[in-house]
Amino acid sequence: MSGRVRYLLALAAISVSAYAAPLRPQVDVSGYVITADLDPSKNELTATAKVTFTALEDLSSVTLELNNGLKITKLTDGAGATLSADRVATDSTVHITPSKPLAKGETATYTFEYAGVLKDADTSPVEGIKIAAVADPISILLYPGRWFPLSGLYTDRFTAEMHIVVPKGETAIASGAGGHKDIAGGKTQFDFNWTKPGLPGTVIAGKFAEKTVGNIRTYTTEKHAGDAAGYGETAAKEFEFMSSTFGQPESTRVNLVELPDDAVSSTWGPEIAAIAGSRWSDRNSYRLLANTVSRQWWGSEISPATLNDAWITNGMARYSELMYMEDANGKNSLQSAIPDISAGALAYDTVPISSIGRLDPFSPQFQSMSYEKGAMVYHMLRWEIGNDNFIKFLRNLLSVYTDKSVRSSDLQSLAGKMNPQATTLEAFFAQWIDGTGAPAFQNKYTVFRLGSSKGFRTIGQITQDLDLFRMPVELRIETDGKTEIRRIDVSGSESQYTVETFGRPRRVTIDPDNWVLKSTPDLAVRVAVLRGQQQAAQGDLIAALNEYQKALDANKNSSLANYRIGEIFFLQKNYQSAANAFRDTLRGDGDPKWTEVWSHIKLGNIFDVTGQRDRAVNEYRLAIQTNDNTQGAINEARARMASPYKREKTDE
Numbered sequence: 001m002s003g004r005v006r007y008l009l010a011l012a013a014i015s016v017s018a019y020a021a022p023l024r025p026q027v028d029v030s031g032y033v034i035t036a037d038l039d040p041s042k043n044e045l046t047a048t049a050k051v052t053f054t055a056l057e058d059l060s061s062v063t064l065e066l067n068n069g070l071k072i073t074k075l076t077d078g079a080g081a082t083l084s085a086d087r088v089a090t091d092s093t094v095h096i097t098p099s100k101p102l103a104k105g106e107t108a109t110y111t112f113e114y115a116g117v118l119k120d121a122d123t124s125p126v127e128g129i130k131i132a133a134v135a136d137p138i139s140i141l142l143y144p145g146r147w148f149p150l151s152g153l154y155t156d157r158f159t160a161e162m163h164i165v166v167p168k169g170e171t172a173i174a175s176g177a178g179g180h181k182d183i184a185g186g187k188t189q190f191d192f193n194w195t196k197p198g199l200p201g202t203v204i205a206g207k208f209a210e211k212t213v214g215n216i217r218t219y220t221t222e223k224h225a226g227d228a229a230g231y232g233e234t235a236a237k238e239f240e241f242m243s244s245t246f247g248q249p250e251s252t253r254v255n256l257v258e259l260p261d262d263a264v265s266s267t268w269g270p271e272i273a274a275i276a277g278s279r280w281s282d283r284n285s286y287r288l289l290a291n292t293v294s295r296q297w298w299g300s301e302i303s304p305a306t307l308n309d310a311w312i313t314n315g316m317a318r319y320s321e322l323m324y325m326e327d328a329n330g331k332n333s334l335q336s337a338i339p340d341i342s343a344g345a346l347a348y349d350t351v352p353i354s355s356i357g358r359l360d361p362f363s364p365q366f367q368s369m370s371y372e373k374g375a376m377v378y379h380m381l382r383w384e385i386g387n388d389n390f391i392k393f394l395r396n397l398l399s400v401y402t403d404k405s406v407r408s409s410d411l412q413s414l415a416g417k418m419n420p421q422a423t424t425l426e427a428f429f430a431q432w433i434d435g436t437g438a439p440a441f442q443n444k445y446t447v448f449r450l451g452s453s454k455g456f457r458t459i460g461q462i463t464q465d466l467d468l469f470r471m472p473v474e475l476r477i478e479t480d481g482k483t484e485i486r487r488i489d490v491s492g493s494e495s496q497y498t499v500e501t502f503g504r505p506r507r508v509t510i511d512p513d514n515w516v517l518k519s520t521p522d523l524a525v526r527v528a529v530l531r532g533q534q535q536a537a538q539g540d541l542i543a544a545l546n547e548y549q550k551a552l553d554a555n556k557n558s559s560l561a562n563y564r565i566g567e568i569f570f571l572q573k574n575y576q577s578a579a580n581a582f583r584d585t586l587r588g589d590g591d592p593k594w595t596e597v598w599s600h601i602k603l604g605n606i607f608d609v610t611g612q613r614d615r616a617v618n619e620y621r622l623a624i625q626t627n628d629n630t631q632g633a634i635n636e637a638r639a640r641m642a643s644p645y646k647r648e649k650t651d652e
Contacts, residue, residue: 026063027053030107030197031159034148035189038166038205040136042425043119049148052333062096062110064149069123070116078109092125092146092420112149126362130263137168137221138260142267142271143201150201155304155405157197159414162165163373164190166205172218173202173208173255175270193371194270197403198249198300202269202339204257215239220280227280231289232256235273238290242297248393249296268295284631286328288322294320303396305405308356309364315374315604316394322375338514343526344372345517346438347534353377354408354433354589363533367427375518377432381415383515384428384472389418408433427470434515439464439490440519441473441510462488462495462510469493476512479503524549525558532564541568559588559595566602575606584605594630597623601637608645617641 029051036047036133041486052062066072068089076081080100088095102108116123118141121130125146132145141147150156164172168186176194183189194200199429208219213232216239220228221224235256243249257274259267266288267274273292280287318341348365351358353373359366368606382390397406399416412429421427445460458477470491477484481503488497498503532547545568552562566581582599590596623637 005499009594013277026059027055027151029053029151029156032148032201033136033161035163036141036147036165036203037163038134038139038141038172040134040139040167040170043117043134044115045118045134045141046115046149047113047148048425049112049114050109051149052107053151054107055104057104059102061100062102063093064096064151065092065123065125065146065153066094066149067116067118067123067146067176068092068113069118069132070114070147072112072114074113076110083110085560093249103172110149120145121178130260133260133263138204138206138258140259140263140267141203141205142264142266142492143199143269147203148201152514154199154299154310155306157199157303157403157405159197160194160200161338162192162203162486164192164198164203164205164393166190166292171208171210172203172205173257174203175272177271188248191648196270197473198250198270199303200270201265202272202274204259204272204274208258212394215216215252216254216256219255223279224258224277224280227501229281231275234286235289235293236288238293238324238326239296239325242320243293245323245391245394246297246320246398250301251296254293254296266292268299270296270300270406272396282632290324291317291321294324297398301418302401302406302449305407308354309405309407310361310370311353311374311377312354312408312411314370315372315376315378318371318375319378322379335513338376339523339526340530341372341375341379342514342517342523343530344368346374346519346523347372347530348529349373349436352434352436354447364531364538365531368530373432374515380432380471380516381428383474384425385415385419385610393418424470426469429470431466431471437466438517438519439466441467443508445505445508447505449504450500452595455500458497458499458501458508459498460497460508462490462497463493466491467493467495471516473511473516474513475499476507476509477505478500478507478509479505503636521554525555525561528554529558531550536564541572544568555589557588557636558594559585559590559599562588563595563599566599570602575610579603579606594628594633597626597628597630597633600626601633601640604640605645609647610641611617613644617632 012065026143031052033050036045038045073137074096075085077083077099083096085094085096089541107220116136119126120133122130126144131140131279132147133140144153162174165187166172168182168188174192176192178191178193180188180190200232207221209225209569211218211228211232213229214236216232216235218228218232235254236649239254253271255272257272258277258280259274261276261278265276265279275289275292279288294317298313298320301311304310304312321335322334325337347368353369356366356369393415397411400414401410418423440486442463443459448457450457472487473490474489475486475497477499484499484501488495528547528551532544535544535547545565548561548565551558560585562581566578566585568577569581583600585595585599586633600619600623604616607616607619620637620641624634629635
């Protein structure tokens with residue numbers, strides 16, 4: 001399996017773990033007191049959780065979520081009365097019968113005693129993804145793993161006092177660290193207390209080495225200890241950029257923690273940014289790290305009120321990643337990333353972003369809409385109101401709603417205060433939050449020479465297919481001399497413009513810097529490829545091939561589509577077809593550039609597998625000559641120059 005495929009599967013794992021199956025919240029949990037004992041030698045968790053909540057409606061039954069691997073051994077209410085609970089494994093819930101019905105607004109406290117084996121993904125609330133496991137050398141009790149009874153995943157904020165017991169020699173990391181002490185039985189108890197309404201439900205424990213880099217404290221296994229300093233420095237730079245941009249978060253401490261490689265690629269909680277160990281040494285994982293660090297603001301400091309509002313934090317986490325990339329590598333790096341984000345935004349744009357709570361939150365549709373389209377909404381809002389106002393708006397959003405949940409209407413109201421043309425923003429949110437689709441711009445223009453050396457006048461018309469669309473669009477006029485930039489208000493299906501320039505216009509381009517989400521032939525190819533990648537990540541290779549063929553139908557020279565086809569044939573051990581596809585990649589349009597270096601590597605792999613070492617070495621040499629180290633390509637080529645590629649067990 002190639003590095004690119006692993007990266008795709010990693011992204012799929014990250015996105016799948018984002019939300020629970022949709023449940024209408026019956027209760028508002030305000031706080032927990034949890035004591036948990038971890039036994040990695042037996043993969044066992046034994047815990048007691050005192051849950052305080054308020055009924056949101058009259059209730060004769062209370063429903064909470066709990067990992068299927070955990071069995072409730074005792075359940076009592078605040079008066080000490082024993083309660084009964086029925087387990088529903090299909091949605092990882094327990095249904096509790098109170099000693100007397102609860103009235104709307106009534107507050108109650110239930111105490112759960114429970115235990116069980118948490119080892120792999122078999123009992124996970126998210127099918128196929130390990131997000132709760134007690135193991136050696138790393139135990140993960142992630143908030144989405146429902147290792148304690150909860151309601152309203154990522155939407156219901158609470159406080160948490162936790163006492164985590166681990167074998168002596170291990171360290172536990174969670175939100176609101178208080179201290180630790182050795183206790184009987186050769187164990188150590190770590191105490192945590194997060195007193196602000198938030199989402200402090202993640203605990204990671206293991207045999208960690210600690211290192212401090214500025215305000216970043218790293219926790220790694222011995223295997224990755226050598227990567228701690230460099231990765232910690234990167235996290236510190238990202239945290240500093242985001243602090244200067246968004247304002248100081250609720251806590252200036254960040255614990256950068258290693259996750260096991262067979263779990264999710266990343267997760268977060270207050271004061272926690274956790275990344276899979278294999279990514280710590282990957283220079284290209286700084287975007288994943290930036291996205292995760294940004295959650296101290298977008299998820300921890302504020303959170304969505306409902307799943308319909310998930311785009312507010314998911315989208316801004318993605319856009320924070322892009323903003324850091326822009327700051328670190330320049331404006332061009334942001335612009336080059338936008339086409340891929342746009343493809344994700346349009347891949348499943350069939351329902352308004354304000355209604356994504358209707359979708360299965362584990363689906364590619366939900367993820368594409370909340371992350372990619374959400375990021376594009378912020379990107380376009382930045383263009384609409386200006387960069388300075390955009391930063392003020394973000395800071396204001398975080399300040400007004402600190403420790404609170406946010407709705408789309410709240411965000412729109414605050415954004416309106418940043419723009420004197422409130423009616424323009426009403427049209428903006430109507431299109432991008434409550435509507436679907438994107439304009440397909442067409443530009444027709446005529447150039448007239450003005451007399452007496454006064455220059456030229458360009459009279460044009462921008463057309464597009466969304467009758468209700470209204471938004472300013474950038475127009476670039478390239479002339480014999482100076483390039484002119486104009487901001488044109490596009491409203492409805494036809495918009496006229498007139499521009500005067502001194503030099504003769506040679507080319508007029510609509511939205512050259514990709515500030516607006518729009519439909520283009522190139523984007524249609526990217527959308528089909530993205531959908532194919534998501535099908536491949538879910539194991540449906542036939543459906544993936546169908547999507548890639550759609551991309552080739554739109555652009556028969558698409559290097560990206562041909563490369564993805566080659567990957568699938570390679571996984572199926574159809575080496576001749578794979579080789580043909582990788583050669584078509586090299587003969588294609590070369591977009592994106594990394595397809596060249598990785599096609600040479602994959603051809604080298606094929607020649608190694610088929611016993612043609614000389615031809616393999618030549619392909620690795622050609623890969624090195626590209627001088628493109630995307631996803632460690634040159635490092636991989638050099639390694640294969642030294643020793644032949646062999647099929648991995650996962651390929652079997």
